Amino acid sequence: MMYQECFCGSGNQRRELKDARGIFCTFVCDACEPEKRAHFRPEIFSDGSYDADEPIEDE
Ligand SMILES: [Zn+2]
Known part of the structure; x- marks a missing residue:
């Protein structure tokens, strides 16, 4: 790499x-x-079932 x-x-x-x-x-x-992490909600790094802000289409 x-x-x-x-x-x-x-x-x-x-x-x-x-x-x-x-x-x-x-x-x-x-x-x-x-600093970069501070721009994201902390739970997205610890909880894979966080609620996304964006609407998610049904799969
Ligand atoms: Zn850097």
């Missing part, structure tokens, strides 16, 4: 931040992960 710098400008390698359902949220690194 290629080394890809995080968008926050830290120069650290970025990684995918995924919620408890495995849904991609954003890219983070060690420097900015706490």
Whole structure:
């Protein structure tokens, strides 16, 4: 895998931040992960049965 710098400008390698359902949220690194996480509701990372804001179509 290629080394890809995080968008926050830290120069650290970025990684995918995924919620408890495995849904991609954003890219983070060690420097900015706490700040990036703050933009999301904390329960989405701990509870995979969280209620989504978006209407979900029946499958
Ligand atoms: Zn970063």
